[in-house]
Amino acid sequence: xxxxxxxxxxxxxxxxxxxxxxxxxxxxxxxQTGEFSFVLAASATTAGLLPESFQQTFxxxxxxxxLATPFLxxxxxxxxxxxxxWLEAGETIEAENAAAFEGLRGHAVVVGYGVxxxxxxxxxxxxxxxxxxxxxxxxxxxxxxxxxxxFVFGDATRAPLLARTGIARARFAIVVVNDPLATxxxxxxxxxxxxxxxxxxxTRYVRDLDVLAAAxxxxxxxxxxxxxxxxxxxxxxxxxxxxxxxxRFTRELREEGYEAxxxxxxxxxxxxxxxxxxxxxxxxxxVPGGFPGEGSLAELAIRxxxxxxxxxxxxxxxxxxxxxxxxxxxxxDRLLALGAPATVExxxxxxxxxxxxxxxxx
Numbered sequence: 001x002x003x004x005x006x007x008x009x010x011x012x013x014x015x016x017x018x019x020x021x022x023x024x025x026x027x028x029x030x031x032q033t034g035e036f037s038f039v040l041a042a043s044a045t046t047a048g049l050l051p052e053s054f055q056q057t058f059x060x061x062x063x064x065x066x067l068a069t070p071f072l073x074x075x076x077x078x079x080x081x082x083x084x085x086w087l088e089a090g091e092t093i094e095a096e097n098a099a100a101f102e103g104l105r106g107h108a109v110v111v112g113y114g115v116x117x118x119x120x121x122x123x124x125x126x127x128x129x130x131x132x133x134x135x136x137x138x139x140x141x142x143x144x145x146x147x148x149x150x151f152v153f154g155d156a157t158r159a160p161l162l163a164r165t166g167i168a169r170a171r172f173a174i175v176v177v178n179d180p181l182a183t184x185x186x187x188x189x190x191x192x193x194x195x196x197x198x199x200x201x202x203t204r205y206v207r208d209l210d211v212l213a214a215a216x217x218x219x220x221x222x223x224x225x226x227x228x229x230x231x232x233x234x235x236x237x238x239x240x241x242x243x244x245x246x247x248r249f250t251r252e253l254r255e256e257g258y259e260a261x262x263x264x265x266x267x268x269x270x271x272x273x274x275x276x277x278x279x280x281x282x283x284x285x286x287v288p289g290g291f292p293g294e295g296s297l298a299e300l301a302i303r304x305x306x307x308x309x310x311x312x313x314x315x316x317x318x319x320x321x322x323x324x325x326x327x328x329x330x331x332x333d334r335l336l337a338l339g340a341p342a343t344v345e346x347x348x349x350x351x352x353x354x355x356x357x358x359x360x361x362x
Contacts, residue, residue, distance in 0.1 A: 037058075037062050038059060038062065041058050041059060041062075101132060101150070101164060101165055101166040102166070104130065104132065104165075104166040104169060104170075105166075105169045106129070106169070106170070106171045107129065107130040107131060107132060107166065107169075107170050107171065108120075108121075108124050108129050108130070108131045108132070108170060108171060108172040108173070108174060109131075109132050109134065109162070109165045109166075109167045109170045109172070109173045109174070109190070109197075110124075110131050110132070110133045110134070110149070110174045110176070111133075111134045111135075111156045111162075111173070111174065111175045111176065111177055111186050111190075112134075112135060112175065112176040112177035112178075113133050113135040113137075113151075114176065114178070116176040116202060117133065117135070117174075117176045120174055120176065121133060121149045124149075125149070129171070129172075130149070130150075131149035131150070132149065132150045132151075132152060132165040132166065132170075133149045133150070133151050133152070134151075134152045134153075134154065134156045134161070134162065134165060135151070135153065136153070136154060136155050136156070138153055152164055152165055156175075156177075156182075156186045156189075157182055157185040157186055157189060158189075159189050159192070159193060162186070162189055162190060162193060163193055167190060167193050167194045167197065168193055168194050169194075170194055170197050171197060171198065172197060172198050172199075172200065173190040173194060173197050173198070173199045173200070174199075174200045174201075175187055175190070175199070175200070175201040175202065175217075176201075176202045178204075180203060180204065180205070180208055183201055183202075183203060183208075183212065184208075184211060184212060184215050187199055187201050187212055187215040187216050187217045188215045188216060190216065191215065191216025191217075192216075198218050198219070199216055199217045199218050199219075200217065200218065200219045200220075200221070201217040201219070201220050201221070202220075202221045202222075202223065203220060203221070203222050203223070204222070204223045204224060205222065205223075205224050206222055206224050206225055206258070206262060208220070208222070209222055209257070209258070209262075222258065225258045225261050225262075228261055229250050229253055229254065229258075229261070232249075232250070232253075233246050233249075233250050236249065240341045240342070241341060242283050242339075242340070242341045242344055243283050244282050244283040282311055282336050282337065282338050283336070283337055283338075283344055284314075284334050284335070284336055284337075285334065285335045285336075285337050285344060285347055285348055285351070286332075286333075286334050286335075287329055287330065287331050287332060287333040287334070287335065287351050288331065288351060288352050289331050289332070290331070290352070291329075291330065291331040291351060291352075293330070294328045294329065294330045295328060295329065296325065296326050296327060296328045296329075297310060297323060297324075297325050297326075297327055297329070298325035298326060300329075300350065302347060302350065305346070305350055306339070306343055306344075306346040306347040306350050307339055307340070307342075307343035307346065308337040308338065308339035308343045308344055308346070308347040309337065309338045309339060310323060310335050310336065310337055311336045311337070311338055312335075312336040313327065313329060313333055313334070313335055313336070314333065314334040314335075314336070315330075315332070315333050315334075335347070
């Protein structure tokens, strides 16, 4: 086992340039002697290729590796981290690689270039923030060669490689890889290298929230809980809750760190969160394209006929707050309406099918 594990470690870590940590984890995963070896040993003995005296020793060794593998899996991440730190302690950043990112300041370091990573970099580019992407899969980054984010290929759990990105001068570090153990290591390394940066991490499970926060993440997005938030939002919409109340409710769930969703079974929803679902909340209502001509708020009798109150009107990006009764609305306007879900729905119906007097038609 030892020889095979060492060989695999060297092949992965050195020849494939995947880092010591990846090499150790791969070696542990592949170092055991599989059950099929029993069949091969028996066949080899029958064919005279394996001495009968050695067969029992081979089988014993195989059983030991099978029994040891679960325990090795448990200690492998810690072992890989310590071994990588020891071997890479004296590793320095190549001068040419360091110079490539020397001028970067206030940028974002994005670790992982899957669906989430690609869309994050697109949004960052749209708001004028330059990105450096780190990914261990060369196929993920090669199609993006050219204008756009800069790329570094390698294992982001390695501090020297992550330092190459200029993370110490970065504004954000965003970790969106699928390996929960690697995510924890990357967050820890990023926090050590960039004490002032905001670190965002994505995880799949609720149980990783506190672990990543302790490792140094400022914001942790849990897919398990985000899916729950989306499902809850759709359910309350079906129950007739106004869109504004739904938005406030989901925003509070996230700002509270999903605490309401992490409560033990049997507990009811916190009363103050429940109140958000029944409180009146402003909601934007678009005047449909089929709206005939123009009409003032007084002519439409919005308050009397629908029960909703118009707080503001947005037209061509300009917002008119507290519009007077004589303010005339037209197709394409957006009305900020306050009212119960039923009253807001009546407002939509009013705007879609009211009987407009001949004098007000365009």
